[in-house]
Amino acid sequence: MKDEAMALRDTHVTLAHGGGGQAMRDLIDEVFAAVFQPPGMEDQARLAPGALAEAGARLALTTDAFVVTPLEFPGGDIGKLAVCGTVNDLAVGGARPLWLSAAFIIEEGTEVALLRRLVATMAEEARAAGVRIVTGDTKVVGRGAADGVFITTTGVGVIPAGREVSTGQVRPGDVVIVNGVLGDHGACILAARGDLMLSTDLVSDCAALGHLMEAVLAAAPGVRAARDATRGGIAAVLNEIAGVAGVGIEIDEAAVPLRDEVRGVCEILGLDPLYLANEGRLVLFVPEDEAGAALAAMRTLPEGAGAVVIGRAVAAHPGQVRMRTLFGGSRIVDMLVGEQLPRIC
Amino acid sequence: MKDEAMALRDTHVTLAHGGGGQAMRDLIDEVFAAVFQPPGMEDQARLAPGALAEAGARLALTTDAFVVTPLEFPGGDIGKLAVCGTVNDLAVGGARPLWLSAAFIIEEGTEVALLRRLVATMAEEARAAGVRIVTGDTKVVGRGAADGVFITTTGVGVIPAGREVSTGQVRPGDVVIVNGVLGDHGACILAARGDLMLSTDLVSDCAALGHLMEAVLAAAPGVRAARDATRGGIAAVLNEIAGVAGVGIEIDEAAVPLRDEVRGVCEILGLDPLYLANEGRLVLFVPEDEAGAALAAMRTLPEGAGAVVIGRAVAAHPGQVRMRTLFGGSRIVDMLVGEQLPRIC
Known part of the structure; x- marks a missing residue:
């Protein structure tokens, strides 16, 4: 007893x-x-x-x-x-x-x-x-x-009945939306480990996104697909969706939201922020005519306040993700083979 | 790609x-x-x-x-x-x-x-x-x-609707059944670690018991409660049920099924087989008038072939588990405070 x-x-x-x-x-x-x-x-x-x-x-x-x-x-x-x-x-x-x-x-x-x-x-x-x-x-x-x-x-x-949000549904013309600045979680964990002697004010973006998804789906019921961009960052998610849906994806470097501090950490360490893990960020694929409604709904919530369009799905180069760079060029955003940061989540 | x-x-x-x-x-x-x-x-x-x-x-x-x-x-x-x-x-x-x-x-x-x-x-x-x-x-x-x-x-x-198998339902008079010899898993893992230089032919009792439970419930729909006797063995399970249901439990040492090899390992190492982990053994509490049907149904399946009655729930000493020993005495089977074998499952 x-x-x-x-x-x-x-x-x-x-x-x-x-x-x-x-x-x-x-x-x-x-x-x-x-x-x-x-x-x-x-x-x-x-x-x-x-x-x-x-x-x-x-x-x-x-x-x-x-x-x-x-x-x-x-x-x-x-x-x-x-x-x-x-x-x-x-x-x-x-x-x-x-x-x-x-x-x-x-x-x-x-x-x-x-x-x-x-x-x-x-x-x-x-x-x-x-x-x-x-x-x-x-x-x-x-x-x-x-x-x-x-x-x-x-x-x-x-x-619920009738709801279908699935990566296979993405089609050329769909708009790609993220709900805020990228890479905060990955950069924060890296700094928190202390072994790099980085001193930053970065805070993890870790957040639950259930309420955000419900708000988006209410405003834009045609949402095709969503994925949270954890290990491997948005690069991994976009590559996976391009592969599953058989579409090309183009993103615009100028539109990718990044904090200066995350940029700085990445530059010092030679990391690509597209591969940094997020724990409160999702990538949404929305039909063009519902993109405005989706963005507006997201921005009503704190976890969607930084929502922006970063690119779109295209018929060209199926299975491949490309980024228009700040200098007007274009580069392939490939899936990482290896490991950028172990034990990030 | x-x-x-x-x-x-x-x-x-x-x-x-x-x-x-x-x-x-x-x-x-x-x-x-x-x-x-x-x-x-x-x-x-x-x-x-x-x-x-x-x-x-x-x-x-x-x-x-x-x-x-x-x-x-x-x-x-x-x-x-x-x-x-x-x-x-x-x-x-x-x-x-x-x-x-x-x-x-x-x-x-x-x-x-x-x-x-x-x-x-x-x-x-x-x-x-x-x-x-x-x-x-x-x-x-x-x-x-x-x-x-x-x-x-x-x-x-x-x-399924109408089915209620729950430790709180156990009442004085219920019969306690186990589906086979006890302690094989714990003794087998101990021997397999090799650091005790024990050489045995023991094999873990690890088995899925879903079909057995369905067979029992079909034959004896009044089954009150069942628990698999993993960490802490049947001693832990019986103590927990005695506590939750507010009944006493009496088991009969002569009825507790043990392989000679498990007895041997326990004697050498000073362990109590009632506390050895099992991974394919359950303890059933069945109203007396359904005990025969439950036993018969269990024995039709390999994982229930060794089913036997080991004791019963009583009104006396609520919350306490006692064992009638081979020598006619009675001892309290307490809950272990500490650890008998780490990482047994």
């Missing part, structure tokens, strides 16, 4: 907290369950399907493991990332996020206070995004067997 | 495979997507709700991170564990497993051939369990930042 007086007094996680015994129960009850308030005491959440049971609705399911380092950075932490990243994967497919699960892999020696901070962030972000964290898991591994904390979130959402 | 001739030639995973670029696409396309065959090319799976849309149905959601070491062991590997573990979490709550997601955290330097084996096992186990792996994620971390491969699976299932 649980002795209330023996409740979690440890300041650091030990292997005992992963062992299936009372120490694990204490950690789960006090750090996780107390904040997430999942329904019931079972290992599984049991939920009324609600909107999923409506005629024509589809269920969306997506998962992401988060391994970012450092665990806390300007503008967020791995907990915020884990909630926003999965909410965004649901949202860009036209799904309304309903429920999340969260599985933690924790290195022995991790501070309990850090876990409490991460869990608090997750609860706050989930509330703001209108999603519930309904179930979870905790594993502890020995020192050196993981680096701090890894969090895997899985999201369930509902795609 | 992807150059087919450049497809995955690497024998080991590098950080490039986690970077969001072409190397990651190749790894995902060739190792993961080729086997799992998820529907569509999006980041999210989009699924017709099917049975979830039926009146009174509920959605079950559960997640588990798997960190077992070694990654491959007699009778299974981390991939099999990741599929069976999550299927079982769904099944013991009365849910029919529908879909799984799988998120991989991979240490730089991991052999691609190992990943292929794990993925093949997962696909095979999923097929056998009647569940589809519909979406996933891959992250790569540097050497020493993780230990090999961690896999987090999340499962979605449907609980």
Whole structure:
């Protein structure tokens, strides 16, 4: 039986907290369950399907493991990332996020206070995004067997009947929109690691984009496709869409929104900002006649305040992304083969 | 564009495979997507709700991170564990497993051939369990930042209308059934680690129990509760149920099924087999008048061939689990505070 007086007094996680015994129960009850308030005491959440049971609705399911380092950075932490990243994967497919699960892999020696901070962030972000964290898991591994904390979130959402937002639908003539300045997250993480001795005021763009997608879809129901531009940046997303849809994509360097600080970090380090990760930025493909409505709707929300057109889909050079440069030339924006920045999310 | 001739030639995973670029696409396309065959090319799976849309149905959601070491062991590997573990979490709550997601955290330097084996096992186990792996994620971390491969699976299932299998329902008089010998998984992993110089023929009991639960529920629809006895063994499960349901539980040492080899390992190492992890064993609470039907139904399936009654719920000592010993005495089976075996699943 649980002795209330023996409740979690440890300041650091030990292997005992992963062992299936009372120490694990204490950690789960006090750090996780107390904040997430999942329904019931079972290992599984049991939920009324609600909107999923409506005629024509589809269920969306997506998962992401988060391994970012450092665990806390300007503008967020791995907990915020884990909630926003999965909410965004649901949202860009036209799904309304309903429920999340969260599985933690924790290195022995991790501070309990850090876990409490991460869990608090997750609860706050989930509330703001209108999603519930309904179930979870905790594993502890020995020192050196993981680096701090890894969090895997899985999201369930509902795609309402008749809604189809899909990369395969992009057609020549569609306008390419982003919701704000690019590369802040990647540059911020790079600076936060400290090993480059960069001092910046950059803050991660990490944000949940579910409300933004709903606003866009209400104003511009013809939206063809959306993708959040995380690992590999907008370059990876645009290349993937060009390949799947069989269209060419042209973007205009002068129109790509970048902070001077991000430009500066990229110049110093020889990085291309198009490949920098974002955690609160999406790329939208919208039919030309709905582009104005989409932009206007986005700009009503803070996470869409910086929305701009950066290019369009074309019939020429299918599968290829090209950028008109500031000097009037044109260059191919290829998919990176390798790795620009490990553990960015 | 992807150059087919450049497809995955690497024998080991590098950080490039986690970077969001072409190397990651190749790894995902060739190792993961080729086997799992998820529907569509999006980041999210989009699924017709099917049975979830039926009146009174509920959605079950559960997640588990798997960190077992070694990654491959007699009778299974981390991939099999990741599929069976999550299927079982769904099944013991009365849910029919529908879909799984799988998120991989991979240490730089991991052999691609190992990943292929794990993925093949997962696909095979999923097929056998009647569940589809519909979406996933891959992250790569540097050497020493993780230990090999961690896999987090999340499962979605449907609980049919009118079905209620829940620990809170257990009442005095209910019979406690297990589906076979206990502790094989824990003892097998311990031996497989090699550092104890134990030589055994033990094989993990790892198995998916969805079909078994359906068979039991068809034969004994009054089943009150079921739990798979993983970390912490049957001791943890029985204590949890005693606490939640407010009943006492009495088990009979003579009835607890154990292999001689598991007894031997426990005696040598001073472990209690009641706390050893199982990955294909469940504890069922059944009203007395349905116990015979439940046992008969279980014994028709290989994973239930060893089903036996080990005790019952009682009105006495609520919240406490007691065991009648071979010598006629009685001892309390407490919840372990600490850790018996780290990274057992």
